[in-house]
Amino acid sequence: MNKKVAFYTLGCKLNYSETSSIGRLFKQAGFSTVDFTDTPDVYVINTCSVTDHADKKCRKVVKEALKISPNAYVTIVGCYAQLKPKEISEIPGVDMVLGAAEKFLIVDYITDLTKNPKALVYNQPVSEAKDFVSGFSIGGDRTRTFLKVQDGCDYSCTFCTIPLARGKSRSDTIANVIEQAKEVAASGVKEIVLTGVNLGDFGIRNGEREDKFFDLVKALDNVEGINRIRISSIEPNLLSDEIIEFVAQSKRFVPHFHIPLQSGSDKILGLMRRRYKRQLYADRVAKIKQVMPDCCIGVDVIVGFPGETREDFIDTYNFLNELNVSYLHVFTYSERENTPANEMTGVVPGSTRFERNKMLHILSDKKRRAFYDSQLNKTYEVLFERDIKDGYMHGFTRNYVKVKTKYDPVLVNELRTVHLTQVSTDGDVEITESEEIFVH
Template sequence: MKIAFYTLGCKVNQYETQALEQLVTQRGHSLVPFEETADAYVINTCTVTAVSDKKSRQVIRRARKAAPDAVIAVCGCYPQTHPDDVEKLGVDLISGTGDRTGFVDLLEREWRDRQPITALDDAFQRRSFESLPAGGLEGRTRAMLKMEDGCVNFCSYCIIPYARGRVRSLPLADCVRQARELEAAGYREIVLTGIEISSWGQDLEGKPELMEAIEAICQGLSPDTRVRLGSLEPRTITPDFCRRAAALPNLCPHFHLSMQSGCDTVLARMNRKYDSNRYYKSVTFLHEAYDRPAVTTDLIVGFPGETEEEFQQTLDFIQKCAFSAMHIFPYSKRPGTPAAKLPGQVRNAVKEERAHRAAQIARTMQDTYLDSWVGETVPVLFEEEREGLWRGHTTRYCEVEVQSVQPLHNQLRQVQITGHAGGALQGVLV
């Protein structure tokens, strides 16, 4: 069977698609690009916003129109929470966010029998972590290691706990084993990912904390194999966390601390578990432990009820934090969440204008951060060549561009930084 995959959404979805790719190729099936003719098209969906749902539906319709006789299989968060919506699209196989190995069995059955299948469970009844093959196929430099699934934070704007269920953790020994296997396969950087990795260990015996896993993984690898963390809950960052993290030479000093707002009243309406003062303490702890750590974040603008004064508080706060990079999103109303019913829904034009203002500040902060590296020599892990330039990333996840007539894929090289443009550092090989 020729199978084409399409992935929407987060790094966990990307990881799970890569795992599915490995599972189907192990059974003798072949992979083809999504734009080419295939026997089956698998769409791994996202449902984090209403816009995500729309994108998922568009891809499903596109696949069905392009290949009316092929198997159209849909999995991921969207069918887990909205199976009826997916069924209306004429999908052959509907699955959710669990039992990926079982999904491959069903895909083969659907290809053989051509009888519509819907296979969904109750995400909140899951109690064990589904271990899947980590990494990806050949040609990749950076591998993802999924160490956690599920979330019980129940932020007022988020439907993901209903799609993913309770916290489940990959046992510590398995985390270390998978990391070593990825290193042995040639990956030079491993990204620890999950729905909410700060919750790792809550369901394991003895309730180990995240730093125990980070230390064990880093110490089980060679010093040249990078370990990068996925998004962290801000309260994870404590003086003890920073002290232990800074002692790990292969842990990248890049910390993505999910923020969403810099205004306490908005954070309260979001049902976030911290205030701006606690968030800023986390940023301060990191700067005390590291030289120029890359602190990045997410920001939602135009949350229901957000006034101009509240938004200005957020703008002042992000400048105080001096982020190296930001992801900025206009609030997207998500049916099924408490925030969708809150009064004071902000007009789209206002949300877009606020996103633009925040993005201007974010670009200025990024330029300032990149300026600080000009003239320095830094290690860069190169990934690909585009438009005549080899591109890679520093430990702080700054993109770097250099010219080279020799291939640099998956090489760790020293680069002297000469400048920056378009959000990327530029330099010459040393």
């Protein structure tokens, strides 16, 4: 009888692509992939460590896994596993911890599913994670895949543990990315989301720059069979005019950018060691809206960074309020060991961080509603997903407007041209179908 393995992924799109790659390794080794609740023989938990909350989630997932399958072999991989292997090894029920350089050799390490009193730990220094391991996520009903093209980061933002968890910047080759994109297209998936730790830094191999992200963008635009390619997140200093102008006339790249800001205060940006000032960010947004007026722009922002005064926060709030962006991803700063920010003075009280987070969440809701309102009475192509709630299914336009319509199984993973009619009470846009699009 085949052994069963189940996966649980915490964190970013990159983690999801890597979990899928690890899943394919288990399949090649003769394992059957099952749902988390289907009493698997092995659990693989792929962790994130961006915030303390992610660490706590890992502990909870382990606990729930062992309630379902008490004798299952539990292996922890991912960023948390690289940063704090000893801490993880002491979680009751954990059998193995694999670091960044070891996680893609997981099948070689799991040779015996006997549970031991003490967890096995294989965790080399992150400097040993030198090779790029490609990956993409594909599920049975998925309409999109997360395609990993870059890993690691050479930046040194003072709040971030990712370079400590993933190592230096390194990338796939353009030729290999193209081959993987063709494989994705052949599977029937209609949208690719490009992912990486520092996506715009694509092109470094063996410590040397061999390509630019723009070279990859131009090459991917010619891959047949993929309807949409979405850029997941890109640093403002790496989002060049040539990339913006190319996307504006692209056959496949969609008018949607997610651009980390982190703070609208030049003082705080300096303390964070970000590689730009807010004027450059404003210029990027203005350029995008000049050539793509209906483009959706998302923003990452951190509140409560050490030294952030009330005036600094209001500076950020006003900057974002005036900026022509579509939504915010708001993060409350949390202290991380071995980061320069953790040693900084001017610690912001937790209650103040909470209030600032709340204010920006309200602003984000207003921004999203204003963007959605601006798209009403327009006609767009929507890719529908198997995302069913209260009898409705959802999908996204090319410019990332989330739409809803009554569930119809025929629409799953299909493109339809629709007319956006009104924003519903739950914040999604309701539609009327105007013309059927057949995609082969």
